[in-house]
Amino acid sequence: MITLTVNGKAHRLDVPEDMPLLWALRDELELPGTKFGCGVAQCGACTVHVDGVAVRSCATPVGSLEAGAKITTIEAIGATAQGKALQKAWLEVDVMQCGYCQAGQIMSAAALLQATPKPIDDDIDAAMEGNLCRCATYKRIREAIKSAAGMALTDTREA
Amino acid sequence: MDDASFKPSRRLFLASGMAASGALVVGFGFDAVAANEGATRLGDYVAIAPDGTVTIRAKNPEIGQGIKTMLPMLIAEEMDVAWEQVRIETAPADEKRFGAQFAGGSMSTPMNYEPMRRVGAATRAVLVEAAAAALKKPVNELTVEAGVVHHKATGASIGYRKLVSAAAKLKLPDPASVTLKPDSAFTIIGKSKGGYDSPAIVAGKPIFGIDVVVPGMKYAVFVKPPVYGAKLKSANIDVIKALKGITHVFTLQGSGDFHSLQDGVAIVADKWWYARAARDQLEVVWDDAVGAPHDSATYAAKAKELAKTKGASVASNGDADAALSKATKKIEAWFETPFLAHVPMEPQNCTAKVTADGVEIWAPTQAPAWGRPHVAKALGIAEDKITIHMIRCGGGFGRRLENDYMVEAAAIAQKAGVPVKLIWTREDDVAYDYFRPGNYHRFEAAIDGGKITAYKARAVTFARDGKVAQGAGIGPHDFVPLISENYALEQHLIETLIPTGYLRAPSSNALGFVHECFLDEIAGALNKDPFTLRQEIVEAAIASPRPVKDGERGASYQPKRLKAVLETLRTRSGWDAAKSGNGIGYGVATYFSHRGYFAEVAKVKVDDDGNWKVLKVWVVGDVGRTIINPTGAANQVEGSVMDGIGEMMSEITFDKGRAVQSNFQDIPMIRMSQAPHIDLHFELSDNGPTGLGEPALPPVIPAVCNAIFAATGVRVRKLPLLPETLSKAART
Numbered sequence: 034m035i036t037l038t039v040n041g042k043a044h045r046l047d048v049p050e051d052m053p054l055l056w057a058l059r060d061e062l063e064l065p066g067t068k069f070g071c072g073v074a075q076c077g078a079c080t081v082h083v084d085g086v087a088v089r090s091c092a093t094p095v096g097s098l099e100a101g102a103k104i105t106t107i108e109a110i111g112a113t114a115q116g117k118a119l120q121k122a123w124l125e126v127d128v129m130q131c132g133y134c135q136a137g138q139i140m141s142a143a144a145l146l147q148a149t150p151k152p153i154d155d156d157i158d159a160a161m162e163g164n165l166c167r168c169a170t171y172k173r174i175r176e177a178i179k180s181a182a183g184m185a186l187t188d189t190r191e192a
Numbered sequence: 193m194d195d196a197s198f199k200p201s202r203r204l205f206l207a208s209g210m211a212a213s214g215a216l217v218v219g220f221g222f223d224a225v226a227a228n229e230g231a232t233r234l235g236d237y238v239a240i241a242p243d244g245t246v247t248i249r250a251k252n253p254e255i256g257q258g259i260k261t262m263l264p265m266l267i268a269e270e271m272d273v274a275w276e277q278v279r280i281e282t283a284p285a286d287e288k289r290f291g292a293q294f295a296g297g298s299m300s301t302p303m304n305y306e307p308m309r310r311v312g313a314a315t316r317a318v319l320v321e322a323a324a325a326a327l328k329k330p331v332n333e334l335t336v337e338a339g340v341v342h343h344k345a346t347g348a349s350i351g352y353r354k355l356v357s358a359a360a361k362l363k364l365p366d367p368a369s370v371t372l373k374p375d376s377a378f379t380i381i382g383k384s385k386g387g388y389d390s391p392a393i394v395a396g397k398p399i400f401g402i403d404v405v406v407p408g409m410k411y412a413v414f415v416k417p418p419v420y421g422a423k424l425k426s427a428n429i430d431v432i433k434a435l436k437g438i439t440h441v442f443t444l445q446g447s448g449d450f451h452s453l454q455d456g457v458a459i460v461a462d463k464w465w466y467a468r469a470a471r472d473q474l475e476v477v478w479d480d481a482v483g484a485p486h487d488s489a490t491y492a493a494k495a496k497e498l499a500k501t502k503g504a505s506v507a508s509n510g511d512a513d514a515a516l517s518k519a520t521k522k523i524e525a526w527f528e529t530p531f532l533a534h535v536p537m538e539p540q541n542c543t544a545k546v547t548a549d550g551v552e553i554w555a556p557t558q559a560p561a562w563g564r565p566h567v568a569k570a571l572g573i574a575e576d577k578i579t580i581h582m583i584r585c586g587g588g589f590g591r592r593l594e595n596d597y598m599v600e601a602a603a604i605a606q607k608a609g610v611p612v613k614l615i616w617t618r619e620d621d622v623a624y625d626y627f628r629p630g631n632y633h634r635f636e637a638a639i640d641g642g643k644i645t646a647y648k649a650r651a652v653t654f655a656r657d658g659k660v661a662q663g664a665g666i667g668p669h670d671f672v673p674l675i676s677e678n679y680a681l682e683q684h685l686i687e688t689l690i691p692t693g694y695l696r697a698p699s700s701n702a703l704g705f706v707h708e709c710f711l712d713e714i715a716g717a718l719n720k721d722p723f724t725l726r727q728e729i730v731e732a733a734i735a736s737p738r739p740v741k742d743g744e745r746g747a748s749y750q751p752k753r754l755k756a757v758l759e760t761l762r763t764r765s766g767w768d769a770a771k772s773g774n775g776i777g778y779g780v781a782t783y784f785s786h787r788g789y790f791a792e793v794a795k796v797k798v799d800d801d802g803n804w805k806v807l808k809v810w811v812v813g814d815v816g817r818t819i820i821n822p823t824g825a826a827n828q829v830e831g832s833v834m835d836g837i838g839e840m841m842s843e844i845t846f847d848k849g850r851a852v853q854s855n856f857q858d859i860p861m862i863r864m865s866q867a868p869h870i871d872l873h874f875e876l877s878d879n880g881p882t883g884l885g886e887p888a889l890p891p892v893i894p895a896v897c898n899a900i901f902a903a904t905g906v907r908v909r910k911l912p913l914l915p916e917t918l919s920k921a922a923r924t
Contacts, residue, residue, distance in 0.1 A: 049436065049469075056465035060411070065403040066396020068586070070537050071618040075856035078537060107396030120394040127386045127823045130831055131256025132393035133400060133537040133586025158865035165856065167537045167587045168256050169834030170827065171867035191797070192808045192869040 040109035050096025077164030130168035255588030270312030298883025310367035401556030419483035437466025483849020503682035510678035515646035519638030530843030538586020550577030563595025626693025704890030777903025788887025802918035838862030
């Protein structure tokens with residue numbers, strides 16, 4: 034049996050240790066907000082927080098998690114100040130096209146803002162580089178992160 | 193039409209027993225089921241609930257292009273309801289009632305802009321007729337605001353919610369007969385509306401195909417041969433059956449139909465991970481000899497050979513060969529574009545349930561009607577016994593015009609005897625793609641007396657069963673006949689086994705690159721500013737319009753519109769003051785596709801190692817007089833521009849018929865730090881609105897390549913654009 038603490042609630046699961054956290058969340062715990070994109074930690078669609086750190090759940094076997102590790106998913110990120118601000122900013126900026134990657138984007142952005150409340154553009158590039166958006170809403174993601182951080186939306190990179 | 197069918201939400205909800213489970217009501221996009229309780233329908237598109245909520249159906253599949261929000265805006269506008277009152281539901285796939293339902297070709301706007309407004313106006317008409325009876329006032333004295341009918345003179349008013357029962361007994365007028373609002377009266381069209389599903393998306397609510405849950409369902413993977421058309425010889429099915437969580441393992445036989453089933457092994461499990469894990473133990477033997485001749489290197493060599501000889505004429509005028517033979521100056525170039533994968537973020541998936549009554553399918557698809565006959569044939573079930581729910585797609589890009597995964601899910605569900613959710617891995621998605629076909633082009637141009645006296649383009653593309661393969665067409669595009677009086681467009685075909693298909697801005701995404709880059713080479717040979725050359729070509733087209741053939745790609749081309757776009761772009765981009773050099777370069781390109789007039793200037797930076805970056809793109813486009821949803825429109829253009837840049841980074845190559853690349857580690861895509869600044873302007877012209885899913889994409893690739901030349905002196909004639917070809921050492 035594996036014990037997972039997800040969004041503040043402990044769950045005991047009868048699953049193999051090599052089951053990726055992604056599939057434990059989606060199919061066992063019925064938390065499908067975390068998305069499957071590549072299965073090899075290349076796209077970031079499956080990003081969740083483990084003890085506040087952004088982690089690719091598709092490449093994280095449940096057996097590898099420390100006992101008592103606190104997992105947060107998109108379903109609960111709105112309960113944090115940064116998560117709530119990001120969700121609001123995402124809607125105000127109208128970031129979404131297909132929207133499939135956006136849960137992962139928001140989770141990476143939330144980890145960024147928790148560590149760096151006022152990120153500069155280089156910080157955003159570094160934190161978000163692992164999250165693919167096939168619709169390429171990157172301009173709006175950048176703006177939404179800045180909006181959530183209470184910063185000017187101007188893109189300060191070389192133009 | 194049966195009333196019950198208007199509330200698939202409620203019907204499915206109850207029939208599936210999901211209300212009882214409580215935890216996971218997913219997949220149908222009908223999250224506001226309660227709001228629809230007791231609603232009365234007015235035709236196929238609108239229902240109004242006692243609380244005033246107006247449910248509007250979006251008839252086309254949502255793939256990220258924003259159609260689920262945009263089509264109901266058109267209906268709401270003419271109905272005179274407030275946007276806040278509107279809830280949106282995707283219509284069932286039923287072309288008899290809703291007409292064509294697909295996402296492709298940037299067609300939804302031109303096909304639906306007026307019809308959807310007419311639906312709204314006809315709905316308003318019956319409600320106002322009911323109000324006239326209720327208020328005992330003549331129709332022409334009534335006005336409507338935010339779903340409330342007013343008689344201004346007396347101050348009497350009554351809401352749609354109180355009128356809907358009476359209105360439902362009236363006959364909806366013929367939509368063709370109703371009067372539409374003047375544009376000046378618009379209150380919804382032209383105002384930015386955020387994506388309707390966006391609040392659900394940021395909260396992680398289950399609204400995508402991959403999130404669908406049907407009670408009692410199992411999960412499947414389907415292992416197909418890595419070489420299209422290979423045959424299954426053997427598989428260790430009994431070993432797989434014994435693994436944890438596995439419920440069914442069986443083979444399916446291919447139908448030989450390119451769009452339908454292939455040979456494969458279905459692994460069905462209690463949860464998807466068990467099926468996926470079991471697959472690692474699967475030992476399957478394919479007879480894949482059929483793939484042997486299909487190598488990228490072989491294709492390239494064959495193309496070079498073929499290009500030495502005259503190809504089939506696609507379009508011509510005058511005598512290009514004669515002009516070339518006597519020209520004082522001749523230039524020629526060889527261009528190559530690679531095969532590309534679509535890789536939408538959501539891997540292909542589909543959920544299906546087969547009972548004695550028929551088949552029910554939940555599919556993230558761009559074209560449900562194209563899948564239905566294949567499902568019918570594969571399962572031996574009549575088409576009218578197949579219900580397809582269009583579920584929000586995590587991207588499409590043309591891949592979901594094919595419905596192979598839909599047929600597979602249905603066939604697996606039928607054979608397993610349980611509802612099944614099939615999910616492909618990303619590796620499946622790459623291996624089983626209908627790829628954007630690569631192509632090769634030999635260009636020649638003749639220059640005499642400062643004029644382009646001949647333009648000759650010989651393309652080598654691909655064929656399937658002797659016919660031009662999907663996505664491999666080279667139509668006589670608008671501008672080719674405009675470049676020179678003497679032109680010849682020829683095509684050779686290489687028979688390929690590789691499945692090909694349509695990638696966003698099909699054909700144009702490659703042809704824009706080759707023609708617009710060669711045009712820059714011509715500008716160089718003419719010693720002419722490349723921007724000026726494009727403007728001269730457009731001026732010449734206005735002065736002497738070319739003969740237009742019906743149905744020809746680009747037949748609707750109006751050079752005046754491109755002229756205005758180019759003028760605005762020249763100013764906005766500061767082209768005349770832009771200084772290229774020292775690793776910085778500016779380039780321009782234009783391309784007319786999907787009824788959209790776009791021209792773009794790119795600014796790039798290239799370092800000594802050849803690493804290139806697009807710093808900024810200026811975009812000017814004309815898609816008619818009205819930008820229906822400005823935020824959505826801009827999002828499409830921003831995405832198209834960045835997608836185009838992303839297409840310059842990757843390729844799919846083939847080894848004995850199998851794709852060499854398998855996942856994002858070897859298919860680079862554009863990422864956050866590579867996203868350029870974008871300056872976007874819509875040039876409004878007095879034309880009907882047209883679509884934006886595609887036309888902004890084709891110009892960006894040649895604009896960037898032309899900018900690379902300006903920065904480095906290296907002509908880009910082959911994609912992907914690799915740094916080693918641009919390094920200081922590689923520059924001559």
